[in-house]
Amino acid sequence: MVIVMMGGKKLALYLNKYLVGNVYDREEILEKYSTDQSILKLKPELVAVPANSRDLTRLLLFINTLAEKGFRIPVAVRGAGTSKNGDDLTDGLLILTEKLNKVRAINIRDRLVHVEAGVTLGELNAALSLVGLTLPVKANDSATIGGLIASGVKDDYAAHFGGIENYIDRLEFAAANGQLIQTSFVSRRALKDITSGKSFEARLYNDLSAVVAPESPSRKSHKKALKLARAAVEAETKKAEDAGLPSLAGYPGARRVQKYQGRHFDLAPFLFASEGSLGVISEVILRCELKDPDPAEMLALFPDLAQSVEFYDKIKDSRPLSAEIYDTRIFKTIDTNDPNLALTSKSKKYLVRVQYSTRSPRNAARNVASAMKKVPASARAIKKDELNFETFIRVDTAISAFKNQAPGYPAFLDDFGLPLEKLGEFVKNLSETETALEKDLIFLGSLSNRVFSVRTTLDFSSSEGKKNIFRLLSEISNLVLDAGGVLCGGSAEGRTKSIITNRRNTVEDKALYDAINLAFDPNDILAPDIKLGATANKTIRKIRDTAFLDFIN
Numbered sequence: 001m002v003i004v005m006m007g008g009k010k011l012a013l014y015l016n017k018y019l020v021g022n023v024y025d026r027e028e029i030l031e032k033y034s035t036d037q038s039i040l041k042l043k044p045e046l047v048a049v050p051a052n053s054r055d056l057t058r059l060l061l062f063i064n065t066l067a068e069k070g071f072r073i074p075v076a077v078r079g080a081g082t083s084k085n086g087d088d089l090t091d092g093l094l095i096l097t098e099k100l101n102k103v104r105a106i107n108i109r110d111r112l113v114h115v116e117a118g119v120t121l122g123e124l125n126a127a128l129s130l131v132g133l134t135l136p137v138k139a140n141d142s143a144t145i146g147g148l149i150a151s152g153v154k155d156d157y158a159a160h161f162g163g164i165e166n167y168i169d170r171l172e173f174a175a176a177n178g179q180l181i182q183t184s185f186v187s188r189r190a191l192k193d194i195t196s197g198k199s200f201e202a203r204l205y206n207d208l209s210a211v212v213a214p215e216s217p218s219r220k221s222h223k224k225a226l227k228l229a230r231a232a233v234e235a236e237t238k239k240a241e242d243a244g245l246p247s248l249a250g251y252p253g254a255r256r257v258q259k260y261q262g263r264h265f266d267l268a269p270f271l272f273a274s275e276g277s278l279g280v281i282s283e284v285i286l287r288c289e290l291k292d293p294d295p296a297e298m299l300a301l302f303p304d305l306a307q308s309v310e311f312y313d314k315i316k317d318s319r320p321l322s323a324e325i326y327d328t329r330i331f332k333t334i335d336t337n338d339p340n341l342a343l344t345s346k347s348k349k350y351l352v353r354v355q356y357s358t359r360s361p362r363n364a365a366r367n368v369a370s371a372m373k374k375v376p377a378s379a380r381a382i383k384k385d386e387l388n389f390e391t392f393i394r395v396d397t398a399i400s401a402f403k404n405q406a407p408g409y410p411a412f413l414d415d416f417g418l419p420l421e422k423l424g425e426f427v428k429n430l431s432e433t434e435t436a437l438e439k440d441l442i443f444l445g446s447l448s449n450r451v452f453s454v455r456t457t458l459d460f461s462s463s464e465g466k467k468n469i470f471r472l473l474s475e476i477s478n479l480v481l482d483a484g485g486v487l488c489g490g491s492a493e494g495r496t497k498s499i500i501t502n503r504r505n506t507v508e509d510k511a512l513y514d515a516i517n518l519a520f521d522p523n524d525i526l527a528p529d530i531k532l533g534a535t536a537n538k539t540i541r542k543i544r545d546t547a548f549l550d551f552i553n
Contacts, residue, residue: 012046018058021051021099033094036081037404037411039458039469040495041544042089044076049096053172053180053282056095060280061178063093067523074528077276079144080120082404083151084411085494086542087275087530097146100282103127111288112169117146117281134291136161138322140404146281152248152273154415154490156322159448160357165272167287173271173279175200176521180282183268191265207519209265211512212258245417245450248273249488249501250509250531251516270516273492277527278520295321295355296364297392298371300381301328301348305427307379308350309420312447314374318367321355323447330402330409330442330455331395348380352447353395402444402455409442409455410547413473413497416480417450417489426483430454433475441476451490458547466543470536474500495542498534505532 012025024030024047034043050056063073076090079097088094097118104114108131115124122141128134139148139155148155148164149171155163172182179200186194186205195206246252253269271278302308312323328351354371358364368383375381384392402409418426427443434441445452454476459465477487477500487497505513513532517524529538 015046015048015059015062018062019048019050019055021049021055023048033078033081033096034089035544036078036083036086036088038084038086038089038494038496039410039412039460039544040086040089040539040542042086042091042542044090044092044094046093047096048093049099051099053100053174056100056174056280056282057178057180059093059095059178060174060176063525064177064523067525072523072525072528075276075525076527076530077146077150077280079118079147080140080142082140082143082147083494084414085491085496086539087151087492087494087527088147089495089542090527090529095280097144097280100146104283106131106133108133111290112285113288114283114285115145116283117149118144120144121148128288129291132291133288135164135167135286136289137164137167142404145284145286149272149281149284150274150276151494152252152275152488152492154248154449154451156324156446156449159446160319160321161289164286165269168268168272169285169287171268171271171281171285172283173281175204175279176523176526181267181279183266183271185264185266187264204519205265205267208257208267208270208516211515211519212254245419245484245486245489247417247486247488247501248491249486249493249498250505250513251278254512254516270520275492275494275527275530277517277531279526290359293358293361296358296361296368297353297355297384298368298381299384299392299395300352300354300375300379302350302352302379303347305350305424307376308352309423309447311352311374311376311379313420315354315367315371316448318356318370320367320371320448321357322353322449323355324353324399324445325447325452326351326353326399326444327442329440330444331398351395353399408457408547410458411453412455412458412469413476413480413487414453414455415451415490416453416477416485416487418452418480418483418485420447420450422483422485423452426479426485429479429482430476433479437472446490449490460543460545460547466540469543470499470540493531493534495530495534495539498531499536499539502532502534 009025012023015023029047030043033047035041048059050059063075066073074090074092075095076088077095078088100116100118102116103119106113111133113128120141121137121139121143124145125134136157137155138157139153170184172180174180177200181201191209195202251270251274253272256269271281300311308325328349356364356367372381372383382388430441439456442455458469480487487501493501
């Protein structure tokens, strides 16, 4: 490791002379930031906490200069540590965005908000609620705005509102060489003016427009790679449209840029789901919506999966905000004698939670009442009201704990996409695997988004146990792929899923991703062992030794 060769303490002392923020090399701090919500552990050599964008650019300029001289230090970015695939871990320099946490301005008339990337979703919506606005994203409130964008999270409301990607007006990011770049819609005429220059930004626009444009690339050295890259963009676009399940692996923003490239060009989509491998998001301007009262809600318990999916099929035309499904085994911690809902009843195996917008209270009440009538006699349903409000609170608490904090069932294979017509086939095969392994495989997810997860108990205590984790990951991933699903349906691949997605990349896929990465980060310092750089051997060695999560949130 190059930091060890140079002396991590000496490097920290040097950097601290030039930053308002701090760079740490103390063992207890490095240990605290060595885990997230994934199954991995990777201790950084240095932890940097920039106080502002200037600090951020100075850090990256210094690291990039070292790389140009042959001393390459990998860099990763961490928001709140809520990643479930290890994309915010590194054994090099870890940059924390916790002090880049200001809500800079709220434009009530235009419904725009300007924030730094380290602001959490909860903090942002708390500030927006004071002026009657909201960012309609239902994800972990502890997650940062920059983290949600960089990981490409498809939140529970994404099927209704489109997800955070659709609310990005523009963003600012620090490139690998330390240059701050502000994105915006650029007309075709303006693009020609930009690419005629000789700056890094001009070269960046020039290379990326060549990736997605139909005309020949202007840089001869990249001609063959970019030709393959354009073919990959077109193939991926068609594949996603045919399946209706677009994958967030690789750099999915290229498809969006290509779609609108004839009318305008924008760098922002490239950063979506890039996991810090193309640049470090520093500030974002987001579009907002008027804040609604709390959504109307109902719960329904079903004896089998088929009835659960059939119920959703009957209500989907009413456009619920969300429709989530949970294996009732996740509710073991809830009192089974709850007078409103016996969540651990053996006869009821799946719980479906449905929410409706209350922008029109009358329509919301009508939709809930209609949905309640479509629940069959063999199932049970209740709606949220004053009489059973406590039950809904307890269900919310149990779901949140299971998703985000349960050490017994860590994030293992989360956020894969499945077509609903194949869901029954997948769960049947999953049950057979469960029986063969004599191991609970807990299924949960979003029917409206078609994004699901599997959780199970895992053995971190031995080398054989760690190898079995990846055998199981591969086995269940194959069940997903055999059912016509995608492994990265609800978030990008990070380290854990990339060991499988990388094996399925075609030559054209790799050419596309390499061309994009080369344009943004020529020295390959940003997250080099995430996405394309991840391998099974590297990742297995990074599995943590305990189910206990010790991370700062």
